[in-house]
Amino acid sequence: MSPGRTAIVEGWPVFVTAVVVGIAFGVTARQSGLGIVETSATSIIVFAGASQFVMVDLLRAGAPAPLIVFTVLLLNARHFLMAAAIRPFLASASRLRRLGLAYILTDEAFAMGVGWFRRGHRDLAYYTVFGAVMWCSWNAGTLLGAIFGAGVEDPQRYGIDFAITAVFVAIVVLGVRHRADAVVALLAVIVAAALRLFGASAVAVVVAGALAPLVTFALRERSE
Amino acid sequence: MTFWAVVVASGIATYLTRSLPLAVSLRGTAPAALRRYLDALPIAIIAALAGAGIAVPDAQPTGGAEIGAALVALAVAAWRRNLLFAVIAGVVAVAALRAVGL
Numbered sequence: 001m002s003p004g005r006t007a008i009v010e011g012w013p014v015f016v017t018a019v020v021v022g023i024a025f026g027v028t029a030r031q032s033g034l035g036i037v038e039t040s041a042t043s044i045i046v047f048a049g050a051s052q053f054v055m056v057d058l059l060r061a062g063a064p065a066p067l068i069v070f071t072v073l074l075l076n077a078r079h080f081l082m083a084a085a086i087r088p089f090l091a092s093a094s095r096l097r098r099l100g101l102a103y104i105l106t107d108e109a110f111a112m113g114v115g116w117f118r119r120g121h122r123d124l125a126y127y128t129v130f131g132a133v134m135w136c137s138w139n140a141g142t143l144l145g146a147i148f149g150a151g152v153e154d155p156q157r158y159g160i161d162f163a164i165t166a167v168f169v170a171i172v173v174l175g176v177r178h179r180a181d182a183v184v185a186l187l188a189v190i191v192a193a194a195l196r197l198f199g200a201s202a203v204a205v206v207v208a209g210a211l212a213p214l215v216t217f218a219l220r221e222r223s224e
Numbered sequence: 225m226t227f228w229a230v231v232v233a234s235g236i237a238t239y240l241t242r243s244l245p246l247a248v249s250l251r252g253t254a255p256a257a258l259r260r261y262l263d264a265l266p267i268a269i270i271a272a273l274a275g276a277g278i279a280v281p282d283a284q285p286t287g288g289a290e291i292g293a294a295l296v297a298l299a300v301a302a303w304r305r306n307l308l309f310a311v312i313a314g315v316v317a318v319a320a321l322r323a324v325g326l
Contacts (some may be wrong), residue, residue, distance in 0.1 A: 013311045045235035055234055065230050072234040076241045078269065083245035085265040090246065100232070102243035107273055114266040115307065148297035157317030162290065166276030166297040166314025168272060172271045174229040181267050191277035196280040204263035213264035217257070 003121065004129035007112070011130050014108050017163040018049075022141020023050055027149055028185040029142075032060040036146045043142040045199040047107070047135065051075040071202065082110040089117045093124055104131030108164060115171040180219050188212035287319035 001009070008015075022043065029039040034056065046052055051072045058068045083105060090098050101124070113127035172185050192208035200207070255264070276289045297314030304310070 010307050013308070013315070034227070038231075042231050045231050046238050047235075048238050051234070051238065055230065059227065059230060065226055065233070068230050069233045069237055072232075073237040073241065076238045078272075079238070079241040080245060081265060081269055084240050085262060085269060087245050088262065095247065098246040099243055102246045103239060105242040110266075111270045111273065114270065118266075159315040159317075159322065161282060162277075162293060163311055163315050163317040165274055165281070165290065165294065166311045166318075167275065167307070168270050168274035169294050169297040169314065170301040170307050172267060172274060172312035173298055174305060174307065175267055175270070179265070184264045184268050185271035188271035189278070192272035192275035193279035196276045197285055201276070201280065204276045205269065205272045208275065209265065209269035212268035212272065213261050216260055216264045 003116070003123045003126040005181060007116075007126045007130040008133060011112060011133065013110075013163045014112070014167055015133055017160055018108070018134055018137035019141035019144075020160050022138045023048060023145035024141075025049070025056075026147075028053060028144020028153075029056050030146055030149050032056045034059075036143075039146040040139065040143050043139050046072070047103070047138065048072075048076055048079075049138070071098050074202045077203070078107075078209060079105055079110075081206060082107075086110060086113060086117075089113070089122075089127075092122070097124075101128065101131070104128075104135055106131070106134060108167070109134055111168055111171045115175060118177075120177045121136045126129065180216050183215055184212045187215055286324045287324035289318050292321050292326065293318035 024070065025043065026039055029042065029052075030036070034042070042052055042055070046055065054075060055068055055072055058071065083102060086105070090101060109127060109131040112130050116126040176182050176185060188208045189209075191211060192204045195201070195204035195207060274294070278294045279286060281290050293314050295309045296317035300313040301307070301310035
């Protein structure tokens with residue numbers, strides 16, 4: 001099977017989730033007073049799930065514009081880490097292509113792409129196709145939600161909302177190559193969970209992700 | 225209008241976070257310590273995303289269903305070495321655990 005087709009076969013639970021959450025965003029945005037055009041434009045221009053919900057919420061609350069933009073920046077700071085981490089795998093692409101691939105860099109595309117590269121593949125087709133279908137799913141969901149609004153059943157009842165977390169868990173399990181990886185992963189899970197539980201949601205992933213790899217230096221010193 | 229200013233500025237801010245590390249061209253080899261850090265970074269970020277999603281799935285701290293379902297997904301991933309099976313197992317497990325009130 002070609003890398004692109006593999007991306008679609010492996011990614012469909014994530015795409016379904018993106019459509020469902022996209023619908024939820026469309027509905028939420030409309031209920032917050034945005035029109036169909038504004039709602040869809042948000043998903044196309046910003047294209048970052050969680051921060052779009054926060055953005056719409058702050059807009060409705062009448063928060064000052066600089067504060068809204070700063071909050072979005074803080075929430076998406078984790079993408080900076082992801083771009084740095086995925087950089088070596090995209091070494092073969094031209095700068096223009098890398099700048100295009102940056103636009104579709106979501107949590108999901110990062111996780112699936114790294115999962116693919118860690119299995120020893122070097123092609124960009126898997127990441128590109130996954131990211132593009134992800135973009136279509138999110139924007140199709142947004143448009144559906146914006147047009148049809150109410151009457152969406154609670155996705156939590158079917159556990160669909162958990163699909164993306166299960167993807168993250170599975171990619172970590174499949175990507176762990178040695179003991180140090182497992183220690184880093186466990187530390188990141190604990191720190192991120194603790195930060196979320198104590199209310200630092202906006203920075204939980206970026207802080208846990210940036211700190212946990214430092215433990216590898218301690219591990220190496222002890223083994224020498 | 226404020227809305228469009230906010231959306232465009234948010235879009236630019238988001239794109240900058242994604243593109244800055246990819247915009248620079250690397251020359252020579254990075255120091256060993258940096259390579260070691262970057263090598264461990266992907267797993268750390270994905271694990272952090274998992275931890276955040278398990279602890280607070282939807283504005284509320286987990287009642288335990290997400291922890292149980294994460295362990296199911298972990299076990300299936302380790303057993304079958306298959307992403308899709310693990311995700312389906314996790315989704316079914318979380319729906320079942322929520323249905324019994326966790």
